[in-house]
Amino acid sequence: MSSPRFSHPPRDLFSRSQYGWLCDIINMFGERGGFALIKDCFQQTLAPSEMAALLTPPANCADMLEKEEVAQRFLSPCVQKAFAAVDEMDVSELRSKEMTAVSDLLISLKLLCIQFWPQHVEDCDSKRLSIVCKMLKTPQFHSKMTALKEVRT
Secondary structure, three states: OOOOOOEOOOOOHHHHHHHHHHHHHHHHHHHOOHHHHHHHHOOOOOOHHHHHHHHHHHHHOHHHEOHHHHHHHHHHHHHHHHHHHHHHOOHHHHHOOHHHHHHHHHHHHHHHHHHHOHHHHHHHHHHHHHHHHHHHOOOOHHHHHHHHHHHHO
């Protein structure tokens, strides 16, 4: 019985020869339970920085991941929990240094949604905008400046 494929080579021939090794690494990561560990970590209460750290590597190679094996089976519950965590954030959490992590998390969520769930790409943008609006309403100067930097990027 063959093991499941977690990654596929890039479509074009040039990228295939350049990044074929990445497919091997992704497949080895999946075969050794890496994606299952990411999913298991999301069963716990995680800070935005921890969620971003777990979702950024798969997001950066999302175009090489198998949709059925990785996205639906492992990443979908993680993305749903991350969206819920962003929705539940209050102003006090946005004052802290976690805002950079929230920004990184939203960027990773958007990369995953572009590849696997295009219908949710607008949700990423609206959540980012709502976070920026919350930050602009705070009395802290640093939070407002961070929000303005976030709008610029």
